[in-house]
């Protein structure tokens with residue numbers, strides 16, 4: 393890892409969302425300027441909603457070079473794209489339908505049929521974009537954290553956590569009665585920038601447990617995040633941030 397994790401603690405959820413949106417803007421501009429494109433894996437769940445809405449604001453998001461920005465997903469629930477649980481639906485409502493990103497630049501994880509086939513299909517799409525390297529190198533992977541310490545759809549004790557060859561796997565999450573697709577840990581850890589957004593008092597205790605440990609040490613999925621040649625940044629509100637990170 394190039395540098396220790398960076399922690400950004402903001403007073404409230406709105407400030408966290410604004411900081412995430414500004415960071416996305418900065419990373420996107422830098423990537424396009426340096427490499428001609430910005431490849432990002434969007435986070436699912438509910439936390440990113442506000443940051444995506446801010447990003448779609450005309451005074452910020454509309455100035456971005458969307459023709460050179462490619463939007464992928466870090467994980468997806470195996471439901472129809474218009475299902476309330478769909479991460480694609482959430483991103484479409486808050487961002488994709490509000491900014492001039494060309495349709496070919498949006499890469500949903502489609503998973504309505506056989507999840508294993510869907511995982512292979514998405515990996516093929518990634519290989520088409522990134523080339524047949526050992527691992528894809530996203531410019532940014534946006535992630536959240538569940539109260540159990542999962543991230544993307546890498547859940548504690550899941551076989552998916554041990555995957556060291558495939559780029560995308562199907563994962564059955566029995567406790568949620570949910571089947572999902574997820575980027576695997578090596579893919580996530582090959583990104584240039586990992587951006588975790590965690591807010592709310594309900595996650596504070598888990599953060600107290602995971603943040604002091606050396607990235608990559610585990611055992612929880614979120615503790616296995618350790619970008620090989622990249623940055624790891626946490627964006628937290630005061631409600632979630634443990635006392636040792638108090639502003």
Ligand code: 6PG
Pocket residue numbers: 435436437438439440466467468469479535536537538542543544545
């Ligand atoms: C998902 C996400 C998942 C999410 C956490 C936190 O598809 O659910 O990828 O990893 O980031 O579960 O979810 P909230 O943001 O809703 O708390």
